[in-house]
Amino acid sequence: MKTLLLNPGPVTLTDRVRQSLLQPDLCHRESEFYDLQDEARARLLDVYRLDPKAWSAVLMTASGTGAVESMIASLVPLEGKLLVVQNGVYGERIASIAKQYGIAHEVVTHDWMQAPDLARIEASLDANGPFSHVAIVHHETTTGRLNDLRDIGALSRSRGARLLVDAVSSFGAEAIDFDGANIAAVAATANKCLHGVPGASFVVARRSAIDEAASRTYYLDLARLAKLQSQRGTPFTPSVHAYYALVEALREFEEDGGLEARHARYAALAEQVRGSLAARGIDSIIPAEQSSVVLRSYALPRGIDYQTLHDGLKARGFVIYAGQGDLSKQLFRVSTMGDMNAQDVERLADAFDFLTR
Numbered sequence: 632m633k634t635l636l637l638n639p640g641p642v643t644l645t646d647r648v649r650q651s652l653l654q655p656d657l658c659h660r661e662s663e664f665y666d667l668q669d670e671a672r673a674r675l676l677d678v679y680r681l682d683p684k685a686w687s688a689v690l691m692t693a694s695g696t697g698a699v700e701s702m703i704a705s706l707v708p709l710e711g712k713l714l715v716v717q718n719g720v721y722g723e724r725i726a727s728i729a730k731q732y733g734i735a736h737e738v739v740t741h742d743w744m745q746a747p748d749l750a751r752i753e754a755s756l757d758a759n760g761p762f763s764h765v766a767i768v769h770h771e772t773t774t775g776r777l778n779d780l781r782d783i784g785a786l787s788r789s790r791g792a793r794l795l796v797d798a799v800s801s802f803g804a805e806a807i808d809f810d811g812a813n814i815a816a817v818a819a820t821a822n823k824c825l826h827g828v829p830g831a832s833f834v835v836a837r838r839s840a841i842d843e844a845a846s847r848t849y850y851l852d853l854a855r856l857a858k859l860q861s862q863r864g865t866p867f868t869p870s871v872h873a874y875y876a877l878v879e880a881l882r883e884f885e886e887d888g889g890l891e892a893r894h895a896r897y898a899a900l901a902e903q904v905r906g907s908l909a910a911r912g913i914d915s916i917i918p919a920e921q922s923s924v925v926l927r928s929y930a931l932p933r934g935i936d937y938q939t940l941h942d943g944l945k946a947r948g949f950v951i952y953a954g955q956g957d958l959s960k961q962l963f964r965v966s967t968m969g970d971m972n973a974q975d976v977e978r979l980a981d982a983f984d985f986l987t988r
């Protein structure tokens with residue numbers, strides 16, 4: 632039985648992406664590798680139709696956190712200051728990264744069920760500024776909430792700050808208005824909405840932001856990575872096979888209709904999951920209009936703990952995902968990323984019936 636992954640990455644691969652891993656062994660100092668790297672970088676900008684004169688996609692061998700760390704540690708200038716908007720685990724992680732690097736920062740914390748509170752963010756911008764950057768998680772995978780970037784981007788612009796966005800679980804699936812939201816950079820990974828394999832991550836940054844980058848970190852130094860990659864180079868040994876898969880996944884993404892098509896596909900699957908669980912008395916926790924199309928949180932059925940639900944579904948071929956921290960007692964999560972379709976969701980819905988048999 633094939634197991635379908637409903638966790639927020641790594642995803643169930645398409646056969647095409649899996650087969651791409653079997654291409655020839657490649658030395659990362661040969662032109663064939665740089666062709667691959669160039670294609671990945673160009674296609675990443677194409678996902679959001681970004682102008683390569685203004686934007687650069689910088690690859691690194693790391694998980695998504697590596698890309699977020701590279702972005703935060705590099706793009707807040709030495710004299711800069713960061714405001715972190717936190718309404719989940721991943722916002723908390725950004726604050727931890729800023730602390731670890733000794734970056735001047737403030738945090739506006741929220742309950743993990745809450746949307747960012749613009750009035751409190753505005754108050755902190757005014758009381759503790761000036762800030763060079765505001766960091767926000769686009770899709771807070773902790774709960775499935777899609778944080779609105781436009782309002783916070785506009786507010787930041789009015790105070791002279793640009794956004795640094797953790798788009799690890801939204802890049803490729805949710806609209807991002809790079810100019811309208813006053814974005815300096817977004818960080819993301821190959822193995823979520825793009826359907827590649829783990830090991831390759833990236834930052835899409837304004838060239839002007841890279842020009843002002845600080846060099847606080849060695850391996851994740853974004854300006855060095857950007858410079859060498861633009862010269863068809865690389866500082867270290869990249870995860871070559873993950874790059875094969877990323878490029879194949881990006882080709883497939885484009886052939887399938889790009890961002891709009893992926894968004895529509897995820898939206899249909901997510902709504903199908905929501906409807907079929909609602910029919911079984913299992914409610915989503917965040918209203919659909921405030922949720923991403925990528926992942927949704929659901930209340931654990933009364934009297935059923937996560938492990939029981941997980942194990943029952945896994946025995947039927949589905950891997951769901953626990954809530955983080957204390958949320959593990961309240962909710963479970965279902966992602967609709969990866970190679971899955973409407974029939975899979977029907978089978979998933981049927982699998983839930985083990986609870987009532």
Ligand SMILES: *Cc1c(COP(=O)(O)O)cnc(C)c1O
Nearest residue numbers: 694695696721770772797799800
């Ligand atoms: C998955 C995820 C990350 C990074 O996780 P890794 O395990 O390092 O790949 C960061 N931010 C968000 C919002 C995520 O969903």
